Amino acid sequence: MDGCKRLSASHPPPDTTQTMGHDHDYDCSFVTDVVTEGRVSTAEDVLDAHAKDEGPHEAHRPDVVVWPDSTREIAALLAEANDRTVPVTPWSGGTSIEGNPIPVAGGIVLNTSEFDEITVRHDDLQAVVGPGVVYDDLNAALASHNLRFAPGIAAGDIATIGGMIANNASGLNAVRYGVTGDHVLRLEVVLPDGRIIECGRDVPKSTAGYNLKDLFVGSEGTLGVITEATLSLEGIAQHRHAALVTFPSSVAASQAVSTIMASGLTPGALEFMDTQLVELLNDYNDDADFPAAPLLLIELHGNSGDLSTQMDRVRTICEDHDAIEWSEADTDDIETIWRARRDAYPAACEYYADQTVGVIGDVVVPISRYPDIVSRIETISDELELLTPCVGHAGDGNIHFLPVVDTDDPAAMDRVQELTDAIVSEALELGGTATGEHGIGIGKRKFMRQEHGDAVDVMSGIKDAIDPRGIMNPGKTLPNDD
Amino acid sequence: MDGCKRLSASHPPPDTTQTMGHDHDYDCSFVTDVVTEGRVSTAEDVLDAHAKDEGPHEAHRPDVVVWPDSTREIAALLAEANDRTVPVTPWSGGTSIEGNPIPVAGGIVLNTSEFDEITVRHDDLQAVVGPGVVYDDLNAALASHNLRFAPGIAAGDIATIGGMIANNASGLNAVRYGVTGDHVLRLEVVLPDGRIIECGRDVPKSTAGYNLKDLFVGSEGTLGVITEATLSLEGIAQHRHAALVTFPSSVAASQAVSTIMASGLTPGALEFMDTQLVELLNDYNDDADFPAAPLLLIELHGNSGDLSTQMDRVRTICEDHDAIEWSEADTDDIETIWRARRDAYPAACEYYADQTVGVIGDVVVPISRYPDIVSRIETISDELELLTPCVGHAGDGNIHFLPVVDTDDPAAMDRVQELTDAIVSEALELGGTATGEHGIGIGKRKFMRQEHGDAVDVMSGIKDAIDPRGIMNPGKTLPNDD
Known part of the structure; x- marks a missing residue:
């Protein structure tokens, strides 16, 4: 590995749809029925680019990479994948260290880079963003409003909001402004079976029901796919x-x-x-x-x-x-x-x-x-x-x-x-x-039981309740002892 | 109701164990096998005091009120109640408005007022507290350290930390310092079946696994009983x-x-x-x-x-x-x-x-x-x-x-x-x-579906995964439409 060089696999989709000719772990041919031509690839270099993050972890190449461009498309894709028990691993900027977004058993990598819209609500100190928005791009868009999304991560030129939320990323400025999750007010999430839900509301605080928002924050794509987020902002x-x-x-x-x-x-x-x-x-x-x-x-x-x-x-x-x-x-x-x-x-x-x-x-x-x-x-x-x-x-x-x-x-x-x-x-x-x-990704699963004890069983119970077929980013976050 | 007068039912336990002679909804006689003499009551005035918070909601008197004094005792109590499918409703300061801690179908009210220990870790800007600690008492104990637990609630002279966490309380100062949940680093929780788990760690930030801590924060006693919390503090x-x-x-x-x-x-x-x-x-x-x-x-x-x-x-x-x-x-x-x-x-x-x-x-x-x-x-x-x-x-x-x-x-x-x-x-x-x-308590259940849509089903799935027999504070938080 070259620990100092950063590569992003979040490039625009390739120009041509590839045929599914290579050896595969799962039959993913159904994806072309759901995701439009030009946003599906089985090209070798594309599969390779989505089989490695910036950490040392070895993973398994996906069978196919898709770039959906709407929440409905993701919902349809997940519903089909769930029916067939095909793994789906969401992919953002690829700047992670612990193998968080790389598949361990093939299947589909779902690249969220097409979700790159930003809507600034200046008077509410909020921005509504897609998971494919790059951190630095968001702050560039906010600068003219004298606002900032503040966690301050190191890989801000490549890392995207989706990955930041999925990993609850933070950096230099978290000591004053908090981590990513502290700035997430609302998430639109596609569940493994294709249902679309909203977690949280576009307000500074709420005590209405269980806090699903912070359950999905930091869940590393193992519970669903984040398709939109409302973020709270700081004045600069x-x-x-x-x-x-x-x-x-x-x-x-x-x-x-x-x-x-x-x-x-x-x-x-x-x-x-x-x-x-x-x-x-x-x-x-x-x-x-x-x-x-x-x-x-x-x-x-x-x-x-x-x-x-x-x-x-x-x-x-x-x-x-x-x-x-x-x-x-x-x-x-x-x-x-x-x-x-x-x-x-x-x-x-x-x-x-x-x-x-x-x-x-x-x-x-x-x-x-x-x-x-x-x-x-x-x-x-x-x-x-x-x-x-x-x-x-x-x-x-x-x-x-x-x-x-x-x-x-x-x-x-x-x-x-x-x-x-x-x-x-x-x-x-x-x-x-x-x-x-x-x-946790791949690299730190072995410490989960030592850190959390029996709470891991509650986490597993929640995983089973939300993703009973285990299609979402399998082999991550939860320990491999059960 | 007298909206201006506040009464607390979190008084010390009565001097004598009462007999269980009154009409009851559940046979709770087993509690005296678990909770020591002097910390169990079926006295009429005690039952009445635990059937009403400061809001307008009518509820059902409990069959018995207990004041456990150790996490193990709560674990044993819950395990027994769970075996018998007897409802358990945790009670803190009783200053809530929406009927959050009052039983709707009898059973056991579990008063946490005996859990009133405070340990200040000045160098870590933390305090480890029991759920029965009164908000103002905590801040009085912190003052000599020039530290503060900051949410700033109105009923601080009666409300306790357990209730504040269970309801994710906040007030005047939340705009700068955040709500209660923002200050909770770790919770010790007894699950409905008597298992004791730790949610979160005593550190300012972590990305290790699912965020159970913020799932229990604001869950209004419907998922388990909070028996200890590590809080992060602010300099004054x-x-x-x-x-x-x-x-x-x-x-x-x-x-x-x-x-x-x-x-x-x-x-x-x-x-x-x-x-x-x-x-x-x-x-x-x-x-x-x-x-x-x-x-x-x-x-x-x-x-x-x-x-x-x-x-x-x-x-x-x-x-x-x-x-x-x-x-x-x-x-x-x-x-x-x-x-x-x-x-x-x-x-x-x-x-x-x-x-x-x-x-x-x-x-x-x-x-x-x-x-x-x-x-x-x-x-x-x-x-x-x-x-x-x-x-x-x-x-x-x-x-x-x-x-x-x-x-x-x-x-x-x-x-x-x-x-x-x-x-x-x-x-x-x-x-x-x-x-x-x-x-949400009792009063706002009817708005849950309007506010959260299908996300309510995910909340119900989590409730079922953690409390399959539905013994924890039934009739609260989740809507009554399912």
Whole structure:
């Protein structure tokens, strides 16, 4: 794999309908009765492109890829597939890490890229969007309204709203603005048997009945296909003020995070990088000359030019936690501060010419346990003789670990898997979760029972109630122990 | 009913175990095998106190009330009740409006008031609490940590966390801090068959599996019994600044709400009162002398003394929307502004000596439709010859209507019901919801199909999967059409 290069399989549909001549797992010839010519493909390169996301997981090629262009078409397709017990795996931007949208047993991949409409309801602070809308495109469309869809994901140039909802994606700005699910007010969903339902309403709050909306958010396409969403939006803060602070230890940095979060300040971003990553940054960028020590990046958002007062308060907190170096920048030159964060992943990737990031790990622990997980990652990496720089959304207790290895060396990749298993188990023992942003997909099914215990049986019961034939994205999310 | 007087049935358990001598719907004698002596009652006054919440709904007395004091005891009780198909209705503070915690067919009322432990995890910005903890008691315990559980409900002196979670309660401060569910990280739940599960983890975010936590939040005790919750907390803002603004029309006031919300400012509260209510306030309080016109109450929260700049921005927005009068106050004398809001309900109650509020209506519409719902409520009230002052959390699109009638006059109460039905239908047609804060309970079941369509069948499927014998709080939440 090339962990630094991103490919999207969400291209427009091919020009010609392909014949279904190849060996297949399921007879999917019925799809051409439902989805119009030109939006169905069995071309080898198309099947290949939909058999791989950005993670290391091996999957099974689909038998066919379809690009439906209406909710009714999806409803008809699912009803037919359900009758025939043919698996259907929804596909969005393909930027996932855990194999979330790639089939494990063939069948149909349902690419939602045709659903790319955006309707902005400015006075309601809402947008109604299709699942195929790209995150950055949505925010570009919202900019003229001075509004924003705020979770702040890393792959925003490719990832789509459908995938973000299905995986409850988030990133840099979730610490202030919440994760994707916090911004979803309503979903139109096609159920596995072809029924179309609405989950939630176009209002800021409701207490009317069971919360189906948040059941479908994060369900990774295993319960139905999302065909439309109403999102709540934020006004864009007029002022930003950022600081980069170095600490003598990750414990000191983590404690500063707790204190900042408890202070009543609401940072727009609060990021951590460990010493290893800082050293890689110094290697990567000739202009970078950070002390070899953990750092925090803190950004404040506001509307009345008062941010320097608030930032002074952050600085005092950091100094109380023995901060070594402090630099700051405001709205206009804020990128000078954020360059360090932007360079984190490429710096890790390009550490050696023949090595790259084996996996992007993703766990969350309670904020107070952040120093513990950082130090445990260090110990486990040392034991496995891996270089594992870390970067994370510290304000959320979220940490990404980036083991740098030769990804073509199976023995090295085995150690990466061992590392991941050990770190996830450690996070769970610290009261954390196996995944803060990337979801369960294929890769983390084995931790579901450890994390959730008997609650997994309730999840399975819900899956059976909604998708009794198990056609929706089989082999994902729920554990493989039952 | 006395709409202004609040009674709590969540008193400590009685001193003596009562015999089960009265006529009963279910044989509940088994409960004394499970719940220890002194925490079981069939006393008439106890049964009566658990057959009525603060709303107008008639219910059925329970056969027995129990006060379990451990999760294991609840698990054993539910397992036995499930074997015998005996209804169990969880009871918290009893401050609900829609009959949410009152039995409709006898059986067991399970009072959670013994679960009143609070553990504050300051560094994690979390508290672990039992369902019997009173909202104000929790915030009193958090104050020394400079932390707060923020939804801001009206009945905070009686309502408990269990009921708040079961109904996904919210109030004044939800516009900035979110509703109860937004602050629930983890729940311990006893399922109807006695299994104990954990939903969610003690972390700010997770994408591990289906979101069961938000399925149990707002499920009104129909899926299981919540026995413990981890809540996320907020730092307490050091500065508050409030303004009271009068507008020439409810349309102008509503448009100012939209503009304020879209401005990137995040008010701590944003409340609306209509002309009728303002006139009642002038009657009620000798010091009050508001222009007879709609008003907004706006509060800003912050930490760096900068609020006057932000408030100037709010003022400019209000002036752009033709505001008539403006008054403001800061942290120390902020109660002068909020007295108007605090007086709203008593003012409506005491309008005439022999009349009171027939029902507290509760609908939400998209913010842009706020003027429409206000004007429709006015029209419907005129048609039904009812005086219906309105007050609401305008920043959330939430409005409460308070028809003032002689509640002992059945014909008047019929008109109140007609009013409620018409306003809810109108809210639904405007894209809104039947309830923003009070839940479905008994009173709003009839709107579930209109609001949710076929999604109701998915809710029923989930209910059947989790509670196949239907013992948990039967006759609530789901509609009575199936």
